[in-house]
Amino acid sequence: MRINKAQAAEMLLSMDNILILAHENPDGDAVGSACALCKGLRQLEKKAKISLEPAAKIDAYLTEGLTSGDFEPLYKVAVDTADCKILGVGGTSFQKDVKIDLCIDHHISNVFYAENTYLDEKAAAAAEAVADILSEMKIKITKDIAECLYVGISTDTGCFRYGNTTPKTLRTAADMADTGIDIGKINKIQFETKSKEYAEIEKLAIASMETYLEGKCAVIIVTNEMYKQTGIADSETQPLASIPRQIDGVLVGITMKEKQPGFFRISIRTNEPADASEIAKFLGGGGHKMAAGCSYSGTKENAVGTVLQYTEMVLRETGLI
Amino acid sequence: MRINKAQAAEMLLSMDNILILAHENPDGDAVGSACALCKGLRQLEKKAKISLEPAAKIDAYLTEGLTSGDFEPLYKVAVDTADCKILGVGGTSFQKDVKIDLCIDHHISNVFYAENTYLDEKAAAAAEAVADILSEMKIKITKDIAECLYVGISTDTGCFRYGNTTPKTLRTAADMADTGIDIGKINKIQFETKSKEYAEIEKLAIASMETYLEGKCAVIIVTNEMYKQTGIADSETQPLASIPRQIDGVLVGITMKEKQPGFFRISIRTNEPADASEIAKFLGGGGHKMAAGCSYSGTKENAVGTVLQYTEMVLRETGLI
Numbered sequence: 001m002r003i004n005k006a007q008a009a010e011m012l013l014s015m016d017n018i019l020i021l022a023h024e025n026p027d028g029d030a031v032g033s034a035c036a037l038c039k040g041l042r043q044l045e046k047k048a049k050i051s052l053e054p055a056a057k058i059d060a061y062l063t064e065g066l067t068s069g070d071f072e073p074l075y076k077v078a079v080d081t082a083d084c085k086i087l088g089v090g091g092t093s094f095q096k097d098v099k100i101d102l103c104i105d106h107h108i109s110n111v112f113y114a115e116n117t118y119l120d121e122k123a124a125a126a127a128e129a130v131a132d133i134l135s136e137m138k139i140k141i142t143k144d145i146a147e148c149l150y151v152g153i154s155t156d157t158g159c160f161r162y163g164n165t166t167p168k169t170l171r172t173a174a175d176m177a178d179t180g181i182d183i184g185k186i187n188k189i190q191f192e193t194k195s196k197e198y199a200e201i202e203k204l205a206i207a208s209m210e211t212y213l214e215g216k217c218a219v220i221i222v223t224n225e226m227y228k229q230t231g232i233a234d235s236e237t238q239p240l241a242s243i244p245r246q247i248d249g250v251l252v253g254i255t256m257k258e259k260q261p262g263f264f265r266i267s268i269r270t271n272e273p274a275d276a277s278e279i280a281k282f283l284g285g286g287g288h289k290m291a292a293g294c295s296y297s298g299t300k301e302n303a304v305g306t307v308l309q310y311t312e313m314v315l316r317e318t319g320l321i
Numbered sequence: 322m323r324i325n326k327a328q329a330a331e332m333l334l335s336m337d338n339i340l341i342l343a344h345e346n347p348d349g350d351a352v353g354s355a356c357a358l359c360k361g362l363r364q365l366e367k368k369a370k371i372s373l374e375p376a377a378k379i380d381a382y383l384t385e386g387l388t389s390g391d392f393e394p395l396y397k398v399a400v401d402t403a404d405c406k407i408l409g410v411g412g413t414s415f416q417k418d419v420k421i422d423l424c425i426d427h428h429i430s431n432v433f434y435a436e437n438t439y440l441d442e443k444a445a446a447a448a449e450a451v452a453d454i455l456s457e458m459k460i461k462i463t464k465d466i467a468e469c470l471y472v473g474i475s476t477d478t479g480c481f482r483y484g485n486t487t488p489k490t491l492r493t494a495a496d497m498a499d500t501g502i503d504i505g506k507i508n509k510i511q512f513e514t515k516s517k518e519y520a521e522i523e524k525l526a527i528a529s530m531e532t533y534l535e536g537k538c539a540v541i542i543v544t545n546e547m548y549k550q551t552g553i554a555d556s557e558t559q560p561l562a563s564i565p566r567q568i569d570g571v572l573v574g575i576t577m578k579e580k581q582p583g584f585f586r587i588s589i590r591t592n593e594p595a596d597a598s599e600i601a602k603f604l605g606g607g608g609h610k611m612a613a614g615c616s617y618s619g620t621k622e623n624a625v626g627t628v629l630q631y632t633e634m635v636l637r638e639t640g641l642i
Contacts, residue, residue: 159480160481161508161513163503163505165498165505170492170498173491177488184483184486187486188484191482192567194568195569196536196568203528206527246515247515248515248516249517
């Protein structure tokens, strides 16, 4: 059932012994939302804990003390999770078809898997929806809670850069900053710091960048050799995908990652009006207009040749070259 | 004389035939502040125009129609300019010791060169101070004005990333977004788009990056050859300086630019607790704790060797290595 903010607040006020879950490989919004909710419930003397798997390294300090709690969960609440299939539910300890009593989310693609869902699809981040519910529950937004919510909101908006940032998003962030949290420091950790391994692979990836199709397509290739040379975890390479699209005049930015030798995962990012999903479809993939993905098995040369051929076809069909 | 917001508003309301100036090589805040003020004054049927030199390419659309106006200025207002020495005053058409009737600024280093100064040193951007004054003057914040102010505020905060971002900054940006401007699009142009020339020199600069002193110092070198190869304007290379400091563990990030053969301008950026100005001082330069600059004449090898030697000395003195 879809419920409103007041109903979600009322439900949470009536619960105790609460386990909070989020999507697997949780990002800053999943971690921030789960931690803020847990801290808020504990402020009301409720027993609550989180289970995330695995928490991103960068957010470890937010989750401190929140994963343990000596109680058997009576209620389960999921945050920032559009589908129960992607719930990170603690390895073998739960089934993926676990009954979720309440889901708090902002994804328009939410499939309403929970018994009750509070969905604010206008919210830039799940943390924005959590902030609203905590306020409805008259929970005091301490610095501790504000920091979690701020990490969530800033993560999902690329620190207020993306088009999902609304006036309300900025005002919610301002409310969090009012508590005295050091947003400059948080932003520095989240957005202005690169691991040595990431810096190394970024350097190699950027050096590999070539432009094609009259400068309208830029391609970077992360070879298996680069993975080996830098020792980077694949999960850390995600920001590379945004690099080729940033060049002035580029309509299609392509990032090809060969984590396994001879197998390429291909990220396609476009600028208006090019359609990434149209290109990905040719290789059996899919996605959205601005971001899509697919894969290719074969040599590097063939992978590049093939994806360029389909890119040219789509750009030509739509009169963009 | 230092005046308050109400006095600044009153002064502007009493003026007509107003020329608005800003610092030379104006950035988004200088351009945004000047344009917003000009549009606001014109809304009150006053004659006003701006003179900037030269406006950054990216902000050209903001200044459209604002540089012309068939009148002899009776009053001169400077925005975002801490010292009249750096006023961009239209080449030969003015003297640098031009009398400025009103200065609106946020730099703590303002030297009070104007007849009257409204200085809000807590404002993250001059545009934040301009927004306050326009509101005091009961000027309607149209989309047109909001766009200028938003560009100013987002420029000087690195799109709300830097430590100067306050709750008030975020709320002012929210007020601007309320007018319906497309902040996602503005941010994309300002923060997610690189010129081909910049992308090319960034690629070469990143490829040149080396770390020293147990990974606590990272150095990138932009050789004269790279300038020639990419044909980039020197003014466009400023963002390179932030790259070396971003690597995890780096305390001192150094960028050496050889625009003229054998002459290096050196930017030093630090992370807490390293002091950039202490290093720059050894080479006759100066600046702040987190950002300082100096220069060196000689070979590339000697330039790197010398700056590393002083960096090591400063880090060692302060127990950081």
